[in-house]
Structures are given as structure tokens and as C-alpha cells.
Amino acid sequence: MRHIGAMSDAALWAALADPHRRAVVALLRTGPRTVGEIARACELSQPSASKHLKVLREAGLVRVRQEAQRRVHTLDPAPLAALDAWLAPYRKLWGESLDALGRRLDAAPDTAEPTPKD
Amino acid sequence: MRHIGAMSDAALWAALADPHRRAVVALLRTGPRTVGEIARACELSQPSASKHLKVLREAGLVRVRQEAQRRVHTLDPAPLAALDAWLAPYRKLWGESLDALGRRLDAAPDTAEPTPKD
DNA sequence: CGGTTATATTCCTGTCAAGGAATGCAATGC
């Protein structure tokens, strides 16, 4: 039984509950970034960015590698599979009740959108 | 323009960030329940159940109908489509990353692998 | 009407997370 990225569900939800952290995650979807880049892009102070990244790391959503003096952070989407699994039992439900809405929301373009912001 | 289930994303994430509320949502997946039933099933005090249900209502996740003196709460899964939509861009990613992870694990047999983090 | 059941709300208190400022620390370059 490998429990590599199997952080507690609670940590994952808590990490994603914060809009800033969701923004960071969305940013990292477009590629690895240093702390400074993340701070600037998400309009966070440097310490704030550091702290948010720590939470994301502890939730298993982000990995870090050192590169000279910089710390390059990379998204690890694996824990999000837990969200997907949580969602699974509900997915059929809204298909039944809200067909049109579901279809509209399912439109997922292949290109990253310019900062979904949320 | 009806704004029934179209609560802000933030309210949805915040509502689901709480484990008790996720439990309530999961319970309601099995059918409508009165406040008292929910409180007992989720081991909440009655006021606590009431308050959590209020949050869920305001996030659009739950609807209520009055029935005699009881208030029967029903799950409205529609807002969860927003979660699904949020998740969509990542869904393809974790397939890749899990593959990579699996390959790494397979490449490292019984050699006492120091737990990377945990 | 008075009592009872079912739920909502208020008040209070403790806890915890977030943000800012300042500082610590590590790696780098000269």
C-alpha cells in the first residue's frame, strides 16, 4: 500500500478553501514558478506566498526543487484525484436534475485561461 | 435572471471546507432529512446542525421545505458542477503524473525507500 | 389558549488562520 500523496482529505479541502491558494494552483497549472514569481503574479507579499506554498506542499499539491537560490514550485495534481473521487457520487445527480447547466460547464478548453482568478 | 444556485464559488468552497458539512452533504445524498435526523446522524447538536445547514443553504447546496413543524432538507447537487468545472483542467494532468509516479515506484523494488515526506 | 415539538437565533468564548513587519537563513557572486 503506497500512501505517497495520500495526505488527509481535510488538508486538501482546507488548502483549496483559500482563494489565494486556488489562484496559486491555477497559476502553477501553466508551469513551474519561483516563489517570487508566484507572489507577483498572485499579488501576494513574499512571506504570504511562502506560507501559502507551505500549506499547499503539506497538502501534497505542490512540489519544490531548489535551483540556485531559488525554489521552483511545481504543481502535483495527484491529490486532486481525491476531490474527483469525492465528487463522483454526485456527478450523476446533477446530470439528472440540471442537464443544461452541466453541459454548459463541461466546456473545458485545452488552453489555460488568463487567470481564472478563482 | 434567476440566481438560485449561482452562489459565489468562494461560498461553495468555504461550505465544503468543513468536514461536518461534507458529512451532512453526504448524508443528504441518501435522501431528504429533517434537521433533527441530520443532527443525530452526524452527531451534531441541534443548534450546530441548524447553523451548518444555513451555511449549506447559502452556498446553494441544500434546499428546505417545510412540512408541519419539521424542515426537510434536500441536497441540491447543482453547485457541485462548479467544482467539477474547476477540476476539469487538472483532470488530464493527474493521469500523467500518476503514471510517472507509478513508474518510479515500480523502478524501486523492495529497496528500503526512505519515505520522501510524511 | 396552553403545552409540546422542531428548529432558528443569539450570546459568549475559545480557537485558529491570515496578513504585515521584521528578522533569520541559505545559497550565490565578488
Added chain:
DNA sequence: GCATTGCATTCCTTGACAGGAATATAACCG
């Protein structure tokens, strides 16, 4: 070595809930 860059951590303050107890409200029943 020393200054600099890049980031982490601490300290502190503030605000946002969460839980419990007590109370308010509402619908029902006799």
C-alpha cells in the same frame, strides 16, 4: 570573507468561524 538575492520563519494583531447554553420563534395538538 562580505554583501546580495531569494526565501522561510517568527511575532503579533485581527478577524473569522465553531461549539455550547440559553432563549426565541413557529407550527402543531389537545
